[in-house]
Amino acid sequence: xxxxxxxxxxxxxxxxxxxxxxxxxxxxxxxxxxxxxxxxxxxxxxxxxxxxxxxxxxxxxxxxxxxxxxxxxxxxxxxxxxxxxxxxxxxxxxxxxxxxxxxxxxxxxxxxxxxxxxxxxxxxxxxxxxxxxxxxxxxxxxxxxxxxxxxxxxxxxxxxxxxxxxxxxxxxxxxxxxxxxxxxxxxxxxxxxxxxxxxxxxxxxxxxxxxxxxxxxxxxxxxxxxxxxxxxxxxxxxxxxxxxxxxxxxxxxxxxxxxxxxxxxxxxxxxxxxxxxxxxxxxxxxxxxxxxxxxxxxxxxxxxxxxxxxxxxxxxxxxxxxxxxxxxxxxxxxxxxxxxxxxxxxxxxxxxxxxxxxxxxxxxx
Numbered sequence: 001x002x003x004x005x006x007x008x009x010x011x012x013x014x015x016x017x018x019x020x021x022x023x024x025x026x027x028x029x030x031x032x033x034x035x036x037x038x039x040x041x042x043x044x045x046x047x048x049x050x051x052x053x054x055x056x057x058x059x060x061x062x063x064x065x066x067x068x069x070x071x072x073x074x075x076x077x078x079x080x081x082x083x084x085x086x087x088x089x090x091x092x093x094x095x096x097x098x099x100x101x102x103x104x105x106x107x108x109x110x111x112x113x114x115x116x117x118x119x120x121x122x123x124x125x126x127x128x129x130x131x132x133x134x135x136x137x138x139x140x141x142x143x144x145x146x147x148x149x150x151x152x153x154x155x156x157x158x159x160x161x162x163x164x165x166x167x168x169x170x171x172x173x174x175x176x177x178x179x180x181x182x183x184x185x186x187x188x189x190x191x192x193x194x195x196x197x198x199x200x201x202x203x204x205x206x207x208x209x210x211x212x213x214x215x216x217x218x219x220x221x222x223x224x225x226x227x228x229x230x231x232x233x234x235x236x237x238x239x240x241x242x243x244x245x246x247x248x249x250x251x252x253x254x255x256x257x258x259x260x261x262x263x264x265x266x267x268x269x270x271x272x273x274x275x276x277x278x279x280x281x282x283x284x285x286x287x288x289x290x291x292x293x294x295x296x297x298x299x300x301x302x303x304x305x306x307x308x309x310x311x312x313x314x315x316x317x318x319x320x321x322x323x324x325x326x327x328x329x330x331x332x333x334x335x336x337x338x339x340x341x342x343x344x345x346x347x348x349x350x351x352x353x354x355x356x357x358x359x360x361x362x363x364x365x
Contacts, residue, residue: 027261028207028232029093029115031059032284032298032318033337034268035255039099039109041234042205043128044144044186046099047107052344054098057337062090062322062330067118090330092116106131119155120227124148139189151177152214152227168224170216178212180229202237233260249276265289270300278305280316294323296333312341
């Protein structure tokens, strides 16, 4: 019980301390299944649970959202040629991550993530390393660091027709790449001896420690800056509560994430229930706290009752109902993801002992 209270106090203190900082427009992609993809926003997660874990995620936001801007900028040489609206220009995120424990004192991770927003696309290749300090209680505290080889691109062919005389708009697709750094701290407590709770986790991370400028050359003047990543702070945590509503078949898994940068303080609240260790279901809410704006209400479903070699597999799906005016031009957001965690037990070859009978001497005749 004392360990449970200590874990909750650590998590609460982290939230209060981080809440004092200032927050800029959100640039990093978000995911509804953040609690199952922690390594994507906190490098200290790598190897923390002692398992090899792989995850795949696809997030399609504001499905059906169209860019009708070209309709208002017809070709002056051919006014009757009205371009068609660009379909589905809402954010699209695809990610893959793999983490592995190297020793009981740390782990490594690698992740690939593609994020497309309108005519801008970001490609992330993240390499992370974490050091882990095991505690006598079974809990652990990890510190991690990541290098993100970030490539940003801008499709000028879609923008140039809107302002053909603007020299700062490229007439082709342009790209630029820079390393971006991040660091984090992660606390994990399995609570193996607790009766009512399991698997408390909490973390704080800062991504975008540096802010490189992504530029392209116009050929007629100085380089043009088209993107500058900003620092993002993440504070998150969750716990598993057993015997929920006095039902031994039910588990309750609440979790929370706060995302902060200059001007934005986003809050994600999630409540999941798990039935007989197999079926998942729940709801989530996302909002911009410092501007009192509601962004989305989500429904989550999942299954993790596989057996045999697939015992560590989890499938999840979520549907986000947009709570802003975008709902009038969008059918909402969809996300599907897979998690698979496993343990590799080294095979110890059994030593074969050969007992040689003693050499028996014979007297010669």
